[in-house]
Amino acid sequence: xxxxxxxxxxxxxxxxxxxxxxxxxxxxxxxxxxxxxxxxxxxxxxxxxxxxxxxxxxxxxxxxxxxxxxxxxxxxxxxxxxxxxxxxxxxxxxxxxxxxxxxxxxxxxxxxxxxxxxxxxxxxxxxxxxxxxxxxxxxxxxxxxxxxxxxxxxxxxxxxxxxxxxxxxxxxxxxxxxxxxxxxxxxxxxxxxxxxxxxxxxxxxxxxxxxxxxxxxxxxxxxxxxxxxxxxxxxxxxxxxxxxxxxxxxxxxxxxxxxxxxxxxxxxxxxxxxxxxxxxxxxxxxxxxxxxxxxxxxxxxxxxxxxxxxxxxxxxxx
Numbered sequence: 001x002x003x004x005x006x007x008x009x010x011x012x013x014x015x016x017x018x019x020x021x022x023x024x025x026x027x028x029x030x031x032x033x034x035x036x037x038x039x040x041x042x043x044x045x046x047x048x049x050x051x052x053x054x055x056x057x058x059x060x061x062x063x064x065x066x067x068x069x070x071x072x073x074x075x076x077x078x079x080x081x082x083x084x085x086x087x088x089x090x091x092x093x094x095x096x097x098x099x100x101x102x103x104x105x106x107x108x109x110x111x112x113x114x115x116x117x118x119x120x121x122x123x124x125x126x127x128x129x130x131x132x133x134x135x136x137x138x139x140x141x142x143x144x145x146x147x148x149x150x151x152x153x154x155x156x157x158x159x160x161x162x163x164x165x166x167x168x169x170x171x172x173x174x175x176x177x178x179x180x181x182x183x184x185x186x187x188x189x190x191x192x193x194x195x196x197x198x199x200x201x202x203x204x205x206x207x208x209x210x211x212x213x214x215x216x217x218x219x220x221x222x223x224x225x226x227x228x229x230x231x232x233x234x235x236x237x238x239x240x241x242x243x244x245x246x247x248x249x250x251x252x253x254x255x256x257x258x259x260x261x262x263x264x265x266x267x268x269x270x271x272x273x274x275x276x277x278x279x280x281x282x283x284x285x286x287x288x289x290x291x292x293x294x295x296x297x298x299x300x301x302x303x304x305x306x307x308x309x310x311x312x313x314x315x316x317x318x
Contacts, residue, residue: 002030003081003100003165006073008066009037012087013044015060015212020052022209023089028097030085034055034076036069037182044087065182070161074176077168086162088212090119095207099165102153102204110199111166111191113159114207115142115150123147125212127163129203130188133312134249135256136237138188156203157312158191163209170199178239180287184225185232194241195305196297226269230260234280235287242294243249245306252313 005023009016016035023033034056037045051058058072074082083099085091095114102112113129128142130149140160142150159166161177164187174193177186191201213220237246237253246253257277264273294302 001032001079001242002028003083003096004068004073004077004168005031005083005085006077006098007033007034007085007087008069008073009035009040009044009048009087009127010063010069011040011042011044013040013042015088016044016048019085019087020055020089021047022261023085023092023096024052026091026096027093028100031096032078034058034073036060036073038065038069039063055083065179066161067177067179067181067183067186071179073175074168074171078256080168082167082168082171083162083165084163085209086211088119089112089116089163090210091163092208092210095163095209099163099204102202102207103165103167103201104164105202106200108198108200110170110194111159111164111201112204112207113156113201114209115147115164115203115205116160116163116209116211117147119210119212122210125150126213127160128205129201130158130191131312131315132157132188132192132309133256133314134252134306134309135259135316136233136249136253137256137260138185138233138236139315139316142281150203151205154193155204156201157308159201160187161187161190162211163207170194170197178290180235180283180290181232182228184228185236189232189239191228192236193263193292196240196292196301196302221269222265223269223272226264226272227279230273230276231280231283232240234277235283238284239287239290240292242292242297242302245302245309248306249309266272274306 115125125142
């Protein structure tokens with residue numbers, strides 16, 4: 001088969017049924033579906049098993065997070081390409097085929113990210129691939145913008161794991177998703193590693209899904225999501241930037257941290273932000289072996305990465 005579609009599910013009773021139905025309507029038929037249920041307690045898996053007997057299932061006895069769920073799905077996948085899809089999405093009819101065509105256009109393409117449209121307002125984007133900046137921020141440049149402005153394919157920093165396809169051999173060679181993240185920024189971390197290895201990530205605008213957003217965590221801003229995002233941001237920087245880049249961008253990183261602290265303080269979550277920062281720094285100390293060996297990465301590639309992060313900062317405020 002051409003590809004394996006992997007859906008991590010945690011308490012997705014409100015969404016999973018319509019997500020699976022949209023996959024049954026795909027123009028491309030040569031794929032399998034694997035749902036990894038991450039210890040749901042709402043009966044979503046049991047209900048879907050009765051309605052979709054063709055789906056393969058993996059069950060976790062405890063909630064292990066997005067990264068572990070998709071890794072288990074990837075390990076069970078039979079195809080050479082794996083497509084990750086959030087349970088709170090509805091895929092348009094050409095979605096699977098368009099993502100597959102995008103990732104197979106060139107041997108140096110590692111991943112392709114779909115156009116994620118807002119479920120309640122499809123004329124606006126929820127995401128169009130991810131970007132990273134010298135402020136230490138990962139962001140989606142298309143979020144909240146008109147969908148019509150993002151109809152051209154382009155190279156991106158990393159694919160959003162909510163609706164993206166990857167080459168399985170390269171993904172496994174890069175070490176798959178880092179389960180230390182649990183959830184959030186694990187896709188940016190993987191995109192970082194792919195770029196350090198010399199591969200490209202692209203945006204496929206004709207692969208479109210409707211996305212409810214925060215289907216598992218509950219909202220865009222909440223203490224659970226804040227804790228993991230801030231912790232993982234610090235861990236990601238520690239893993240993926242050589243010392244000289246950390247030093248060169250120190251003023252930017254410090255500014256980015258202060259701006260976010262102010263932002264979340266105004267939302268009443270300043271203490272949560274500080275605790276997450278401390279947790280991220282502690283995690284870096286425990287996971288020193290996770291840092292890449294930058295001596296093996298050509299210095300020219302490191303310079304190009306530095307330029308891309310600086311351009312990402314400019315792009316963030318355009």
